[in-house]
Amino acid sequence: MATIIYTHTDEAPLLATYSFLPVIEAYASTAGVAVETRDISLSGRIIAQFADRLPEDQRIDDALAELGALAKTPEANIIKLPNISASIPQLKAAIKELQDQGYALPDYPDSPATDEDRDVRARYDAVKGSAVNPVLREGNxxxxxxxxxxxxxxxxxxxxxxxxxxxxxxxxxxGADDFRSNEKSVVLESDDTLTIQHVAPDGTVTVLKESVPVLAGEVVDGTVMRAAALDAFLTEQVQRAKDEGVLFSVHLKATMMKVSDPIIFGHVVKAFLPAVFDQYGDELAAAGLSPSDGLGSILTGLEKVQNGAEIKAAIEQGLSDGPALAMVDSDRGITNLHVPSDVIVDASMPAMIRTSGHMWGPDGEEADTLAVIPDSSYAGVYQAVIDDCRANGALDPTTMGSVPNVGLMAQAAEEYGSHDKTFEIGGEGVVQVVNTAGDVLVEHDVQAGDIWRACQTKDVPIRNWVELAVTRARASDTPAVFWLDPTRAHDANLIEKVKQYLPEHDTDGLQIEIMPPAEACAFSLERIRKGEDTISVTGNVLRDYNTDLFPILELGTSAKMLSIVPLINGGGLFETGAGGSAPKHVQQLVKENHLRWDSLGEFLALASSFEHLATTTGNARAQILADTLDRATGTFLEENKSPSRKAGEIDNRGSHFYLALYWAQELASQQEDADLAAAFAKVAEDLAANESAIAEELLAVQGSPADIGGYYRPDDAKASAVMRPSETFNGILATLA
Incomplete structure (x- = not known):
């Protein structure tokens, strides 16, 4: 039997799954398609890491490793929902919840001192940050x-x-002494194993990463952000924001870049409150309160510090003395510096641009903002959009073109600032990347506190990326622009490879360009304003940024993007948009039993998954399911059945009902398969006849708190009861089983 793997993830997408998965299973069964689930949630990944320490009834398999192996096979058909890319505070909160639920898990060791601590830390580090995507993304x-x-x-x-x-x-x-400006890049001539090491002034060698296997043709980069330069820059920006009378904000990616960006975030917190850390820094550190965890973590932890009230008063004075801080939630006093994972650059910058270039201030009002993005690799892209809007006004969604994306990400390409090749340097010296022959390939002088990082980009994904760019340009008859900067070391090597591999494909009649990112952005914006489309062909980080930036401006959200990963070995990975996992949506559900998560991304991914299944297995009914789901999604949009933000109005569960109704109607009326039409005729009739009753049952539960039994690991029975409150709808679905 053909199989689709539907992933259990986290937060709002997970809750939506309790409601939508029964619809998928019922409809897919009519085409002989099995739908299986795999738990790759943050809590699931934690439990799998410690399965050897847990009793039999609490153990779960390492589903992520299983899917990683499956993604390398032609049979792969995986629908991947958004998951938590866990920051340290999120990881600790998930551990605490699991402990409270009876899992005998160790605490996260902030400062490992023993072999046991180091083992525990390594296991937890394997699940934090963007631990999922690099494993599954065996395609671009x-x-x-x-x-x-x-x-x-x-x-x-x-x-x-x-x-x-x-x-x-x-x-x-x-623009200087940052990752971009200090980058060095090499292309490996042959397979090898590299070592990353720190050499102290006295010649002492400390191995930072013992074994980095590389393949011939692979691009390997190393670079450093100098802490002293970062601190000087941040001090200047705090003063600049105050002088210009604008809000101060910082925009990082402390989830994907899970090692480097929390450290940078900590530097920002210290730069904003210099007097506090000058006077109380040692006390805070002794209490285990780190600026890298955010101001909110420090304020909470002060309750257990002897002179906590005094330090809190100093923090409040520092906030008062500085420029006005951009706020995450001004009503609750949650600032831009409270939680490193609250302000993620790829979502926060387009939201600011969409809102007149404003963020919210402490007074609850919108205001102009200085958006601090320390590394200059891609900051110019956002400045280009700001300059364009300042000169030409806001973009118009009714006329603007589109910027689809072909992104290089296969086999953990360009995983910057995360995983096991990013280090906060402990002392003065030199960091080197050395091959087995002892040759130094990359070298940087470093000081204590500098942030050094390396990344790898294999040749096979680059070749596939170029091929996919040409394929998409041909299929849509759209210009394609590679966003690559010849003055940046890594990009210069990629440009040479792009020029080498483009002639392997038929590019006659296609417009394919190579431009630096800011210039490519300006070029795309000029075309957007004419209603014209331009494919952005980018590396991994810009893929993440662009697939939020342009969809948020075009569509209002990135969750409505079709996100396909054609796997290199023939399988398919279908991601459900780029909308994050929406923690605020969960908070609203728990408070008033209303889930405003929009599952449109799931609808789009499911249709593509069925289509892929039909193509690879010859299952004609799977193609019918795909085609009818596409048409049903169009009706769903035109009938405006997306979730409302307000309790007492249609929410995620109502959206799923209407999608099921329109899909059943399309299946009942299609002409290709009479038996399938007959199977859905009664379902469509019953759903339509009971529309009012079902809608009322779904609305009746709203307005009161909902118990799902856990935030990071909900209780299945409780969450299912909350997300499937219509007995009428459930009963009609059951007739398809």
Whole structure:
């Protein structure tokens, strides 16, 4: 039997799964398609790491490792929902919840002192940050807005804030002594195993990473952000924001870049509150309170510090003395510096641009903002959009073109600032990347506190990326631009490879360009304003940034993107948009039993999954399911059955009902398979006849708190009861089983 793997992940997408998965299973069964689940949630990954320490009834298999192996096979058909890319505070919160649920898990060791501590730390480090995506992404990314979504956005435009030519909003970035400016890059001539080491001034060699296997043709980079330069830059920006009378904000990616960016975030917290850390830094450190965990963690931890009230008063004074801070939640006093994972650059910057270049201030009002993005690799992209809006006004969703993306990400390409090749340097010296022959390939002088990182990009994914770019340009008859900067070391090597591999494909009549990112962005914006589309062909980080930036401006959300990963060995990975895992949605559900998560991304991914299944297995009914689901999704959009933000109105569960109704109607009326039409005729009739009753049952539960039995690991029975409250709907679905 053909099989689709549907992933259990985290937060809002997980809760939505309790409601939508029964629909998928019922409809897929009519085509002989099995739908299986695999738990790759943060809690599931934690439990799998410690399975050897848990009793039999609590153990679960390492589903992520299983899916990683499956992704390398032609049979792979995986629907991957958004998951938590865990920061340290999130990881600790998940551990605490699991401990409270009866799992005998060790605490996360902040400062491992024993072999036992180091083992525990290594296990936890394996699940934090972007631990999932690099394992599953055995292919490059093809993300675009489907025609039905784009047409709906044009006819039902989302709100866009007006831009003033006098806007003082800008991006501040280093441009020197940062990752971009210090980058060195080499292309390996043959297979090898590299070592990353630190050499102290007295000649002492400390191995930072003992074994880095590489393949011939692989691009290997190393670079460093100098802590002293970072601190000087941040001090200047705090003063600049105050002088210009704008909000101060920092935009990092402390989830994906799980090692480097929390450290940078800590530098920002210290730069904003210099007097506090000058006077109390040692006491905070002794209490285990780190600025890298955010201001919120420090404030909470002060309750257990002897002079906590005194330090809290100093923090409040520091916040008062500095520029106004951008807020995550001004009503609750949650600032831009409270939690490193609250302000993620790829989502926060387009949201700011969409809102007139404004963020929210402590007074609850919008204001111009200085957006601090320390590393200059891609900061210019956001400045280009800001400059364009300042000169030409806000973009118009009713007329603007689109910027689909072909992203290089296969086999952990360009995984910057994360995993096991990023280090906070302990002392003065030199960091070197050395091959087995003893040759130094990359070398940087470093000081204590500098952040050094390396990354790898294999040749096979680069070849596949170039091929996918040409394929998409040909299929859509759209210009494609490689966003690569010849003055940056890594990009210069990629440009040579792109020029080498493009002639292997038929590019006659296609417009394929190579431009530095800021220039490519300006070029794409000029075309967008004419209603024209431009494919952005980017590396991994810009893939993440662009597939939030442009969809948020075009569609109002990145969750409505079609996100396909054609796996290199023939399988398919279908991601459900780029919308994150929406913790605020869970908070609303628990508070008032209303889930505003929009499952449109799941609908789009499911249709692509069925289509892939039909193509690879010859299952004609799977193709019918795909085609009818596409049409049903179009009706769903036109009938405006997306979730409302307000309790007492349609939510995620109601959306699933209407999608099921429209899909059943399409299946009942299709002409290709009479038996299938007959099987759905009664379902469509019953759903339509009971529409009012089902809608009422789904609305009746809203307005009161909901018990799901856990945030990071909900209780299955409780969560299912909350997410499937319509007995009428459930009963009709059961007739298909």
């Amino acid at each position: 990314s093809d993300r675009r807005a489907p025609a039905s979504v784009k047409n709906y956005a044009r006819s039902h435009p989302h709100s866009m804030g007006a831009w003033s030519p006098d806007s003082k909003t800008n991006v501040a970035t280093m």
